[in-house]
Amino acid sequence: MTTTVRADGPxxxxxxxxxxxxxxxxxxxxxxxGLPYLLLLPALLLELLVHLVPMVTGIVMSFKELTxxxxxxxxxxxxxxxxxxxxxxxxxxxxxxxxxxxxxVTVGFTVLSVGLCWLVGTAAAVxxxxxxxxxxxxxxxxxxxxxxxxxxxxxxxxxxxxHDNGLVNHVLHDQLGLTGKPSFWLIGDNSFVALLTVSVWxxxxxxxxxxxxxxxxxxxxxxxxxxxxxxxxxxxxxxITLPSLRPVNQVLVLVLFLWTFNDFNTPYVLFGRTAPxxxxxxxxxxxxxxxxxxxxxxxxxxxxxxxxxxxxxTGAYLxxxxxxxxxxx
Amino acid sequence: MRxxxxxxxxxxxxxxxxxxxxxxxxxxxxxxxxxxSPKELTYxxxxxxxxxxxxxxxxxxxxxxxxxxxxxxxKLEVVPWSDLLNRILTATTSxxxxxxxxxxxxxxASLQATGALLPWDAENFDKIGGKDRFVDSALGSTGAxxxxxxxxxxxxxxxxxxxxxxxxAEAGVSEPPATWDELAAAGRKLSKGGKWGLGAEGxxxxxxxxxxxxxxxxxxxxxxxxxxxPDFTDEGVVAAVEQYVGLMAEEKIIAPGNAEYxxxxxxxxxxxxxxxxxxxxxxxxxxxxxxxxxxxxxxxPVPVQSGAPGGGKNVNSMVxxxxxxxxxxxxxxxxxxxxxxxxxxxxxxxxxxxxxxSIPPVKAAQEDPxxxxxxxxxxxxxxxxxxxxxxxxxxxxxxxxAVGTAIKELFADAAAGKPVTARSVKAKLEKAQQQMPAK
Numbered sequence: 001m002t003t004t005v006r007a008d009g010p011x012x013x014x015x016x017x018x019x020x021x022x023x024x025x026x027x028x029x030x031x032x033x034g035l036p037y038l039l040l041l042p043a044l045l046l047e048l049l050v051h052l053v054p055m056v057t058g059i060v061m062s063f064k065e066l067t068x069x070x071x072x073x074x075x076x077x078x079x080x081x082x083x084x085x086x087x088x089x090x091x092x093x094x095x096x097x098x099x100x101x102x103x104x105v106t107v108g109f110t111v112l113s114v115g116l117c118w119l120v121g122t123a124a125a126v127x128x129x130x131x132x133x134x135x136x137x138x139x140x141x142x143x144x145x146x147x148x149x150x151x152x153x154x155x156x157x158x159x160x161x162x163h164d165n166g167l168v169n170h171v172l173h174d175q176l177g178l179t180g181k182p183s184f185w186l187i188g189d190n191s192f193v194a195l196l197t198v199s200v201w202x203x204x205x206x207x208x209x210x211x212x213x214x215x216x217x218x219x220x221x222x223x224x225x226x227x228x229x230x231x232x233x234x235x236x237x238x239x240i241t242l243p244s245l246r247p248v249n250q251v252l253v254l255v256l257f258l259w260t261f262n263d264f265n266t267p268y269v270l271f272g273r274t275a276p277x278x279x280x281x282x283x284x285x286x287x288x289x290x291x292x293x294x295x296x297x298x299x300x301x302x303x304x305x306x307x308x309x310x311x312x313x314t315g316a317y318l319x320x321x322x323x324x325x326x327x328x329x
Numbered sequence: 330m331r332x333x334x335x336x337x338x339x340x341x342x343x344x345x346x347x348x349x350x351x352x353x354x355x356x357x358x359x360x361x362x363x364x365x366s367p368k369e370l371t372y373x374x375x376x377x378x379x380x381x382x383x384x385x386x387x388x389x390x391x392x393x394x395x396x397x398x399x400x401x402x403x404k405l406e407v408v409p410w411s412d413l414l415n416r417i418l419t420a421t422t423s424x425x426x427x428x429x430x431x432x433x434x435x436x437x438a439s440l441q442a443t444g445a446l447l448p449w450d451a452e453n454f455d456k457i458g459g460k461d462r463f464v465d466s467a468l469g470s471t472g473a474x475x476x477x478x479x480x481x482x483x484x485x486x487x488x489x490x491x492x493x494x495x496x497x498a499e500a501g502v503s504e505p506p507a508t509w510d511e512l513a514a515a516g517r518k519l520s521k522g523g524k525w526g527l528g529a530e531g532x533x534x535x536x537x538x539x540x541x542x543x544x545x546x547x548x549x550x551x552x553x554x555x556x557x558x559p560d561f562t563d564e565g566v567v568a569a570v571e572q573y574v575g576l577m578a579e580e581k582i583i584a585p586g587n588a589e590y591x592x593x594x595x596x597x598x599x600x601x602x603x604x605x606x607x608x609x610x611x612x613x614x615x616x617x618x619x620x621x622x623x624x625x626x627x628x629x630p631v632p633v634q635s636g637a638p639g640g641g642k643n644v645n646s647m648v649x650x651x652x653x654x655x656x657x658x659x660x661x662x663x664x665x666x667x668x669x670x671x672x673x674x675x676x677x678x679x680x681x682x683x684x685x686x687s688i689p690p691v692k693a694a695q696e697d698p699x700x701x702x703x704x705x706x707x708x709x710x711x712x713x714x715x716x717x718x719x720x721x722x723x724x725x726x727x728x729x730x731a732v733g734t735a736i737k738e739l740f741a742d743a744a745a746g747k748p749v750t751a752r753s754v755k756a757k758l759e760k761a762q763q764q765m766p767a768k
Binding site: 164293 | 442760
């Protein structure tokens with residue numbers, strides 16, 4: 001990093017005043033062209049520091065045997081070759097099997113959460129497209145879950161999901177009598193439902209916000225023309241709203257997918273260090289592999305695998321959707 | 330032109346600064362301690378009182394005293410238990426940690442293996458008055474045997490059975506139970522009308538492990554073989570875990586809701602009279618802060634299978650406690666040692682252990698009459714005669730996580746009404762064992 005900077009420094013100074021007219025003009029052009037890049041340099045270096053360096057460190061760690069005996073002095077940790085990866089993807093052995101289970105839980109959770117967030121968000125945005133009294137107030141209210149700090153919001157859910165004194169059991173069991181006995185939400189199989197509920201509650205306002213912004217760009221005339229031609233509400237949504245929202249949705253779904261798949265805060269605050277098997281999301285699973293078992297090498301290998309998976313999915317998604325757009329155009 | 334050069338210069342400066350700041354960290358990762366910063370210490374205390382605030386009130390006056398004596402300012406941070414081990418691991422990894430810190434004594438061997446803590450060899454012990462000032466049972470939980478201790482005992486604690494006198498009288502239970510059969514029988518009498526016999530912290534892996542360890546001892550089993558390999562599926566271990574979780578699953582004397590407790594809710598429940606019994610370590614100060622008068626509860630030794638508490642199969646507590654450790658790369662080694670000497674001095678031991686209702690691991694302080702209350706008598710007796718140290722192996726911390734989580738899942742099964750059998754216990758413990766580091 002530092003070398004790049006030093007190399008640039010003298011190069012600038014060498015072109016000090018006094019050079020011939022022709023070259024000067026040329027260097028002036030170069031300078032003018034170079035200025036934006038130079039101004040980008042700080043951001044670029046910080047980007048390297050903040051993102052790339054930790055990422056590369058993580059990849060290096062994944063090839064080391066970084067257990068409790070070596071965490072104090074990473075340099076001394078022996079190279080493990082592909083061992084950490086082998087352990088992670090050996091699905092017949094316990095560690096790999098647990099990772100695969102966690103991965104599948106996460107995929108199921110992500111598909112459901114993104115789908116529901118998008119559905120609820122879009123439905124709310126479409127329903128609120130026409131002006132009515134109190135629309136501003138409702139919009140603000142809908143955005144509250146998104147604006148709340150994650151920890152405060154999720155810890156409130158923890159209280160609500162408690163077995164003995166929680167609001168959820170009070171309503172479902174005590175008041176409505178829907179369940180035979182109070183359910184456990186934070187342990188056991190129901191924890192998946194609890195996690196999904198909180199995730200959708202927290203995520204749909206973002207979908208709502210983005211779709212609402214996207215709707216502003218659809219000309220009103222289209223709807224008026226469609227209405228004149230006898231199209232009902234449903235047909236308007238299907239033939240005008242959804243196709244017009246396509247580019248917005250494309251980005252929205254991708255962003256929601258990445259956030260949800262990687263979500264650490266929600267499960268961690270909800271369940272603590274050890275999530276129940278039914279809600280064992282991969283991010284917490286990796287955390288547990290690193291900090292619970294003091295094996296940062298395997299944890300890093302799992303992280304790298306996760307990164308690769310997300311890259312592949314994102315790449316495939318972008319390729320597919322952009323091809324779709326080209327065909328449409 | 331000039332403007333361009335100024336822009337270039339500032340851009341370069343900013344980038345360099347950024348690079349320099351980034352490289353600033355971690356410089357002290359390697360090497361031993363030094364005395365570069367003799368007037369300052371950072372101290373991480375564990376949360377011993379009812380809250381972090383309570384601890385600050387207890388410790389700050391003592392730290393001020395230390396500053397007056399030595400001129401060394403101690404910066405105190407009380408770290409909650411949920412964060413402490415993570416913080417220590419992060420400090421170990423980055424080399425950026427406190428000078429002195431409290432550790433759970435069961436972590437001693439695990440943290441010793443990282444090499445981050447200053448070993449207490451004879452020379453270092455001499456600086457604080459010698460090793461023989463400390464009680465043997467407490468020294469038994471300071472690191473792997475055959476190695477210099479990784480820390481010095483600070484507070485000693487033991488498990489005891491706390492029982493609600495009024496609830497016992499109402500249910501017609503005259504004596505605190507001495508065996509598990511008696512406890513189950515008493516529990517059945519007490520569990521009615523929304524009240525329950527016993528409390529438990531089912532979702533707290535550490536608490537689960539402490540109990541499982543004692544039950545295992547009582548079944549003549551150990552979680553580790555003599556040469557330090559995990560042996561979680563031993564018949565005795567399986568029976569031990571089954572018996573503990575069975576208090577909820579079979580005997581039904583623990584409220585199912587306790588399966589999700591991990592924030593000491595069972596102590597509050599006990600203080601509020603929802604549970605008649607509680608197995609806890611040195612709970613007096615905590616119960617007092619929750620408004621329960623000392624006259625309302627009694628303290629008895631933790632039950633055994635049969636007979637009276639003692640060694641071997643009649644162990645009825647782990648050696649619980651807190652150790653004080655020095656980070657090896659401290660930049661105030663003399664100050665840190667001085668501080669350990671201060672905290673383990675007879676006078677400070679009396680003050681601190683009184684505040685936390687624990688037992689001083691320092692012999693001279695322990696003999697002080699103020700530690701002869703009935704409550705302390707039970708704890709002292711347990712520590713002296715019938716407490717055993719958790720395995721002092723490098724994998725201890727991983728063991729707490731793996732087995733503790735397995736028991737958490739078993740409690741979840743029990744709470745949901747699923748059967749907890751020897752087979753289901755063995756399956757969970759087998760999974761836990763497979764998660765342990767390969768040897």
